[in-house]
Amino acid sequence: MSLLASTEADLALWPDSARLTADGDVRVGGVPLTSAAERYGTPLYVLDEDQVRARARAYRAAFPDAGVHYAAKAFLCRALVRWLDEEDIGLDVCSAGELELAVAAGFPADRVLLHGNAKSPRDLASALRLGVGRVVLDGVGEITRLAALVPPGERQRVLVRVVPGISAGHHDKVRTGDEDQKFGLSLTDGSAQHAVARVLATPRLELTGLHCHIGSQIAEVKPYLAAQRRLLGLRARIAETYGVVLPEIDLGGGHAVAQRPGERGIDLTDLARRLRAELAESCRAAGLPEPRLLLEPGRALVARAGVAVYRVLAVKRTAHRVFVAVDGGMGDNPRPALYGAPCVPRLVGRVSTAAPHRVDLVGRHCEAGDVLAPAVPLPADIRPGDLVATPVAGAYQLSMASAYNLHGRPPLIATREGTPRLLIRREEPDDLWLRDLGG
Numbered sequence: 055m056s057l058l059a060s061t062e063a064d065l066a067l068w069p070d071s072a073r074l075t076a077d078g079d080v081r082v083g084g085v086p087l088t089s090a091a092e093r094y095g096t097p098l099y100v101l102d103e104d105q106v107r108a109r110a111r112a113y114r115a116a117f118p119d120a121g122v123h124y125a126a127k128a129f130l131c132r133a134l135v136r137w138l139d140e141e142d143i144g145l146d147v148c149s150a151g152e153l154e155l156a157v158a159a160g161f162p163a164d165r166v167l168l169h170g171n172a173k174s175p176r177d178l179a180s181a182l183r184l185g186v187g188r189v190v191l192d193g194v195g196e197i198t199r200l201a202a203l204v205p206p207g208e209r210q211r212v213l214v215r216v217v218p219g220i221s222a223g224h225h226d227k228v229r230t231g232d233e234d235q236k237f238g239l240s241l242t243d244g245s246a247q248h249a250v251a252r253v254l255a256t257p258r259l260e261l262t263g264l265h266c267h268i269g270s271q272i273a274e275v276k277p278y279l280a281a282q283r284r285l286l287g288l289r290a291r292i293a294e295t296y297g298v299v300l301p302e303i304d305l306g307g308g309h310a311v312a313q314r315p316g317e318r319g320i321d322l323t324d325l326a327r328r329l330r331a332e333l334a335e336s337c338r339a340a341g342l343p344e345p346r347l348l349l350e351p352g353r354a355l356v357a358r359a360g361v362a363v364y365r366v367l368a369v370k371r372t373a374h375r376v377f378v379a380v381d382g383g384m385g386d387n388p389r390p391a392l393y394g395a396p397c398v399p400r401l402v403g404r405v406s407t408a409a410p411h412r413v414d415l416v417g418r419h420c421e422a423g424d425v426l427a428p429a430v431p432l433p434a435d436i437r438p439g440d441l442v443a444t445p446v447a448g449a450y451q452l453s454m455a456s457a458y459n460l461h462g463r464p465p466l467i468a469t470r471e472g473t474p475r476l477l478i479r480r481e482e483p484d485d486l487w488l489r490d491l492g493g
């Protein structure tokens with residue numbers, strides 16, 4: 055990133071509501087970050103409710119006939135679940151914990167999909183007890199385990215997760231469409247076809263469709279078209295062999311957002327148009343009715359709505375570097391350490407006329423690798439007590455946060471029309487000690 059790009063520090067990556075004020079503060083959802091940091095302490099996560107709702111509406115507008123299921127692993131809390139329900143978005147969960155929280159918040163279980171490459175007995179029992187809409191089968195062994203739990207006379211709707219042989223995404227660790235990884239059933243070695251045959255022969259399961267998820271942070275449309283083609287090919291063979299026309303295909307999530315200045319996220323309108331055109335063409339050629347499309351975006355619904363706010367605790371100059379250490383780090387945002395993911399900080403709360411300097415923005419955890427952003431420009435006069443905020447913080451930060459070094463996890467507030475609401479309180483040392491029974 056050039057030094058200039060950061061001094062200009064436009065708010066393109068920030069929520070649409072973000073406004074710079076004359077004194078160097080930034081308002082998000084009408085709430086000044088300095089006053090939020092004063093009131094709730096730092097590190098602090100801020101989620102702009104209107105931004106989440108706007109993204110949900112953008113999906114509904116681009117995919118009016120599809121089922122859009124938010125991938126709860128990106129971030130989950132009860133208020134968010136209610137906003138999504140109001141915006142007619144379904145959910146994708148991957149544990150009993152996520153499912154139970156959503157249902158406790160009033161989310162209708164029949165609009166939830168349950169995922170997991172290794173579903174526990176509790177995951178499956180919870181899914182059946184709460185009446186989850188669909189279980190996405192990820193292995194042949196799961197077929198009998200699930201069927202055995204379905205009460206007599208009832209049927210559980212399921213999808214089969216297929217490995218389409220197409221992978222994409224920002225890092226090897228999140229590419230999931232290739233052969234020889236832990237997710238899904240291979241088309242190439244026949245496992246997917248075998249699972250389909252088994253499900254069709256299992257009276258307590260109803261196969262509604264095929265699923266794939268090729269990876270995360272994908273900005274191009276082409277990999278989705280290729281994956282859709284594979285699923286439609288299998289669907290056509292199933293129709294030929296068994297006379298069963300599956301009513302759904304699920305292309306998973308993975309839609310990219312801009313994480314750096316100048317970057318672009320996926321173009322939803324283009325994605326929708328090209329998927330729909332190809333779906334229509336392929337089904338016409340096969341002489342089959344079109345299936346309903348399901349999608350599972352996580353990041354693309356919430357990432358840009360989130361901002362993380364930190365307080366600078368220390369500035370250290372060494373022979374070749376300047377370290378700016380904040381009161382968070384890999385505990386609340388493990389993405390830079392895990393994937394080298396970008397993080398674009400800006401000074402908030404005062405105007406600095408000092409020239410930008412390259413610094414390493416680091417956390418306060420006991421690891422040399424606790425670097426939030428290496429070699430990023432911040433004003434040369436940055437000092438302890440300053441606030442630094444990082445945008446695009448709404449996905450896979452708090453949901454992947456840990457209490458490493460017994461620093462509790464940060465709170466999260468929602469902002470809307472100038473009003474902050476505390477949605478998740480700070481995790482205090484007491485919360486952590488309570489689990490330690492001392493014996």
Ligand SMILES: Cc1ncc(COP(=O)(O)O)c(C=O)c1O
Pocket residue numbers: 125128146169228267269270271306307308309350351352353354
């Ligand atoms: C099965 C499945 N669906 C959806 C998602 C959501 O991905 P993203 O947040 O990149 O949209 C994931 C995570 O990558 C996933 O594993």
Ligand SMILES: N[C@@H](CCCC[NH3+])C(=O)O
Pocket residue numbers: 127228270271389393449450
């Ligand atoms: N946690 C990953 C994406 C999620 C992968 C889940 N299948 C990231 O931050 O990029």
